[in-house]
Amino acid sequence: MSVTAARGVAPRGQAVQRALQLGGLTPFTSIDYPGQLAAVVFVQGCPWRCGYCHNPHLQPRGQPAGPRWGEVLDFLRRRAGLLDAVVFSGGEPTIDPALPQAMAEVRALGFRVGLHSAGIVPQRLLDVLPLVDWVGLDIKAPLACDAGHAGVTGVRGSATPVRRSLAALVQHSRVSGLAFECRTTAHPALLDDTALLAIADELAAAGVTNWVLQIFRTQGVAGALPPVGADYPSPASMQRLRTRLPAIAVRRG
Numbered sequence: 001m002s003v004t005a006a007r008g009v010a011p012r013g014q015a016v017q018r019a020l021q022l023g024g025l026t027p028f029t030s031i032d033y034p035g036q037l038a039a040v041v042f043v044q045g046c047p048w049r050c051g052y053c054h055n056p057h058l059q060p061r062g063q064p065a066g067p068r069w070g071e072v073l074d075f076l077r078r079r080a081g082l083l084d085a086v087v088f089s090g091g092e093p094t095i096d097p098a099l100p101q102a103m104a105e106v107r108a109l110g111f112r113v114g115l116h117s118a119g120i121v122p123q124r125l126l127d128v129l130p131l132v133d134w135v136g137l138d139i140k141a142p143l144a145c146d147a148g149h150a151g152v153t154g155v156r157g158s159a160t161p162v163r164r165s166l167a168a169l170v171q172h173s174r175v176s177g178l179a180f181e182c183r184t185t186a187h188p189a190l191l192d193d194t195a196l197l198a199i200a201d202e203l204a205a206a207g208v209t210n211w212v213l214q215i216f217r218t219q220g221v222a223g224a225l226p227p228v229g230a231d232y233p234s235p236a237s238m239q240r241l242r243t244r245l246p247a248i249a250v251r252r253g
């Protein structure tokens with residue numbers, strides 16, 4: 001092997017395959033992949049700027065502060081038999097071109113693969129779905145309302161890729177049986193009763209049955225959103241939501 005190849009410089013005309021860029025690793029969790037003991041790797045970088053983001057340090061793509069991917073693989077080899085799964089979270093995992101390769105390597109070690117995504121890069125989501133065992137897809141706001149969606153993400157046009165990602169995920173799940181849930185971070189200043197109903201209608205129409213309302217938590221958030229009262233969503237609103245999606249779950253705290 002030449003010196004340049006050993007340093008990862010690809011031959012002319014061949015793209016360099018960079019390793020997954022990580023902002024952090026949680027070595028053990030029982031809450032990030034339903035029913036599984038998992039490690040979570042946090043991909044560095046997200047193009048959106050949600051006001052309630054709990055990981056704003058993961059938003060810039062440059063200067064990843066987490067472990068190198070090779071170090072994560074070494075860690076996982078030592079956890080064989082102790083962990084069930086590895087969850088790829090972020091940031092936004094689908095922005096990283098190295099995601100498919102990293103998932104394949106995790107599968108080769110015998111772990112299940114989970115994915116947390118906001119559906120920002122639909123084509124890469126499609127590419128990795130055959131490598132994934134469970135997906136949690138963020139639905140930030142009604143997808144038919146571009147302005148409302150951008151109001152949450154801070155980015156114009158942000159609903160468009162999510163519409164494609166949701167359709168691709170539902171279609172893939174119908175064929176493969178892939179388990180997934182849609183999740184929405186809920187705050188009354190961002191999503192009133194009408195907006196929540198609109199999301200429920202869209203998800204039901206798309207064929208989604210698992211929807212989780214994650215009530216906004218102030219911990220770790222630098223933004224100006226106030227705490228959410230225990231009366232949100234109201235009982236009447238929950239009743240209407242359940243007529244659309246009977247299995248809706250609410251997570252607080």
Ligand code: SF4
Binds near residue numbers: 047048056090
């Ligand atoms: S999509 Fe997720 S990681 Fe990106 S800014 Fe929003 S909450 Fe943060």
